[in-house]
Amino acid sequence: MSWGATSRLQGYWDIRAACNFIGGGTGSSLLIWAALGLFAGLPYFQAALFGILFVAAGLFMVWLETGRPWRAFNLFFRPQTSWMTREGIVALPLFSLAAVSALLDAGVLLPTTWPSPVVPAAFTAILGLTFLYCQLRILNSARGLPAWREPRVMALVGLSGFTEGLGIYLLLNAILGIVAPAMMAILLALVIARAVVWRAYIAALGHSGAPESTMAALGAMRNGFLIAGHALPATLIVLAYTWPGMTTTFSALAGVAAALGGWLLKVVLVTKAAYIPKSEIPKPPVRGRRSSPTGAQS
Amino acid sequence: MTRYVMVADLRRCIGCQTCTAACKLANGTPPGVQWRRVLDMEVGEYPNVKRVFMPTGCQHCSNPPCLDICPSGATQQRDDGIITIDYDICIGCASCALTCPFGARYMVDDQHYAYGDRPTEDETVNANPEFNGVATKCNYCVDVVDAGIAAGLTPGIDEEATPRCVNSCISGAMTFGDIDDPESTVSKLLHDTSHYRLKEDEGTEPGFYYIWDQDQP
Numbered sequence: 001m002s003w004g005a006t007s008r009l010q011g012y013w014d015i016r017a018a019c020n021f022i023g024g025g026t027g028s029s030l031l032i033w034a035a036l037g038l039f040a041g042l043p044y045f046q047a048a049l050f051g052i053l054f055v056a057a058g059l060f061m062v063w064l065e066t067g068r069p070w071r072a073f074n075l076f077f078r079p080q081t082s083w084m085t086r087e088g089i090v091a092l093p094l095f096s097l098a099a100v101s102a103l104l105d106a107g108v109l110l111p112t113t114w115p116s117p118v119v120p121a122a123f124t125a126i127l128g129l130t131f132l133y134c135q136l137r138i139l140n141s142a143r144g145l146p147a148w149r150e151p152r153v154m155a156l157v158g159l160s161g162f163t164e165g166l167g168i169y170l171l172l173n174a175i176l177g178i179v180a181p182a183m184m185a186i187l188l189a190l191v192i193a194r195a196v197v198w199r200a201y202i203a204a205l206g207h208s209g210a211p212e213s214t215m216a217a218l219g220a221m222r223n224g225f226l227i228a229g230h231a232l233p234a235t236l237i238v239l240a241y242t243w244p245g246m247t248t249t250f251s252a253l254a255g256v257a258a259a260l261g262g263w264l265l266k267v268v269l270v271t272k273a274a275y276i277p278k279s280e281i282p283k284p285p286v287r288g289r290r291s292s293p294t295g296a297q298s
Numbered sequence: 299m300t301r302y303v304m305v306a307d308l309r310r311c312i313g314c315q316t317c318t319a320a321c322k323l324a325n326g327t328p329p330g331v332q333w334r335r336v337l338d339m340e341v342g343e344y345p346n347v348k349r350v351f352m353p354t355g356c357q358h359c360s361n362p363p364c365l366d367i368c369p370s371g372a373t374q375q376r377d378d379g380i381i382t383i384d385y386d387i388c389i390g391c392a393s394c395a396l397t398c399p400f401g402a403r404y405m406v407d408d409q410h411y412a413y414g415d416r417p418t419e420d421e422t423v424n425a426n427p428e429f430n431g432v433a434t435k436c437n438y439c440v441d442v443v444d445a446g447i448a449a450g451l452t453p454g455i456d457e458e459a460t461p462r463c464v465n466s467c468i469s470g471a472m473t474f475g476d477i478d479d480p481e482s483t484v485s486k487l488l489h490d491t492s493h494y495r496l497k498e499d500e501g502t503e504p505g506f507y508y509i510w511d512q513d514q515p
Contacts (some may be wrong), residue, residue: 012392067390067431074370074389086395088369140394143363143500167374276401282494284341284348284412285308286511289354 229261
């Protein structure tokens with residue numbers, strides 16, 4: 001049998017594209033958590049800085065992925081329908097506002113009209129949410145790939161983005177010697193929610209008849225994803241609450257584990273599970289006699 | 299209105315791949331890239347097994363997902379239904395290749411040759427470096443179609459206005475023409491036979507029809 005008679009792994013997007021989803025999801029949600037933390041009186045500058053760096057690194061990696069990188073400006077030509085164009089458009093004010101709010105927080109800028117970075121940080125968070133949504137739509141609009149076109153992938157990758165961002169946020173706070181118990185509780189809830197949505201996503205893929213190779217790739221990462229990315233951080237958060245002397249350390253480790261779990265998910269989704277289904281023919285041709293089995297496939 | 303479509307008669311196709319070769323020769327596509335590909339498939343369960351040859355490629359959908367997803371505007375839909383790519387605008391993001399339910403788009407980053415590092419005589423003449431790093435696909439030989447129309451010819455009837463794969467088909471399995479013209483060859487063929495389009499549940503409304511039987515009573 002020839003090409004098309006079996007499902008095949010897409011070869012157009014590789015680890016560089018996965019890094020865009022990792023950087024974009026982690027960075028944009030880190031900016032959101034940083035803004036929420038700012039409202040609660042937590043440090044902002046470091047988280048905002050890393051949020052910018054994550055998003056920028058992701059976009060740089062996907063820029064390296066394009067076949068004609070020096071035409072990158074053409075990316076902005078179709079905002080009417082393309083979520084990739086919209087992502088690029090949102091990135092520009094996202095960087096600007098995040099930088100302004102971070103510099104205001106650090107006291108580098110001395111404005112006369114804005115007494116604090118709260119307002120630009122709030123808009124940064126809104127833009128971060130928009131950026132994350134654009135990424136989810138980019139992924140979900142790949143109709144040729146069952147693993148990506150399944151609607152639950154948006155909830156899964158979106159939740160994962162929030163989880164990764166909060167995980168890195170807890171790590172940064174821990175490095176600064178700060179404990180944020182409420183944020184730890186939110187991370188625990190996010191980790192549980194991501195595990196639940198993962199199960200729903202896998203079940204939906206199975207019902208939709210996704211290629212066996214896709215199910216195998218996702219099945220191969222299942223234990224590592226659930227144990228290292230969910231059970232471990234959940235346990236560490238519980239330990240952080242119950243072991244006061246180690247709260248900072250455990251919350252940082254929980255954050256790292258939760259983030260790594262999400263990054264693993266994205267790498268597998270992009271580079272391992274994105275199979276193009278085999279070609280099917282609804283009815284084989286009738287040659288020389290008037291009978292034909294129906295619904296056959298290769 | 300005019301809506302150009304392709305019709306492949308699965309009863310006639312013998313899998314000779316002449317259309318594939320004609321397309322490659324005319325368009326100078328790199329190794330591994332076949333805008334007109336013929337799938338060689340086995341269907342059924344032993345002992346009732348059939349071998350089926352299915353010409354595929356861009357389906358030139360009426361509602362093409364590759365059009366909306368393209369961020370650069372390189373992918374365009376003409377009034378006659380033909381989907382084209384402007385290789386001078388495409389940035390090579392490959393998102394169109396991932397969204398095509400038919401896997402009809404290709405992207406090759408670097409220049410490769412069929413045999414080693416040096417081009418064959420044919421590749422020296424026909425290779426298209428403009429295809430490197432951008433998405434490519436079948437365009438229904440739009441240059442031939444347009445030139446033929448400009449010369450007063452009829453696509454699907456006159457060879458000089460008809461895609462090369464159709465002209466090259468030795469079994470008469472492939473037909474091209476305007477489905478909005480009730481007198482066209484494709485309209486008559488589809489009227490008289492049982493046919494389907496691939497993945498119709500996707501809602502893309504392909505402009506590529508497959509005949510599988512005589513007209514059902």
